């Protein structure tokens with residue numbers, strides 16, 4: 172077998188530096204490795220250049236990079252948090268394990284962002300790795316059988332290494348989250364308002380904040396949208 176490689180959409184956070192914009196580490200300085208390809212096609216996807224080849228050219232949007240090169244890039248920064256995101260990174264999880272091991276050896280902690288439809292390899296369920304699992308709701312435009320894979324969700328809940336982060340627009344979305352959380356034992360829950368502009372985020376946040384608080388769930392902004400708008404790779 173040759174040197175392990177991953178299909179990458181973009182890496183960012185070295186120069187200019189940035190931070191994790193969502194979830195439990197919101198606001199923390201972070202490096203990002205965004206993998207190309209996704210197995211879903213959410214209507215509001217904010218990274219369609221990882222999978223929508225009707226609008227983007229895969230030869231332009233994706234490059235093969237070796238695990239050694241990616242680890243060297245991330246480990247050249249003093250920033251402790253590396254976010255591995257997508258697309259859907261677990262499509263390429265076979266070669267994620269060596270990357271994760273190299274990053275941990277470099278003193279990093281890692282968050283893997285996933286849509287929760289792929290069961291994680293045991294090699295990834297290790298100290299220093301947390302999964303930000305974002306199961307999709309009906310507002311994604313996908314059927315339930317496309318977006319909810321019970322065996323995968325159970326593997327994440329059993330791992331003790333996952334938080335569950337949902338994009339919500341309305342209180343109806345929160346009702347849907349409540350059903351999923353009860354059915355699959357999903358916890359802790361983080362809710363993130365949908366919106367790709369600061370103005371839209373304020374509207375959505377106000378529409379759902381009270382109902383999120385009532386349920387004693389966590390609410391996270393989308394700090395990168397507030398700070399940088401729709402600028403790519405920030």
Ligand code: SF4
Nearest residue numbers: 209211213216258286
């Ligand atoms: S799972 Fe994520 S990357 Fe894939 S289509 Fe949905 S929002 Fe986009």
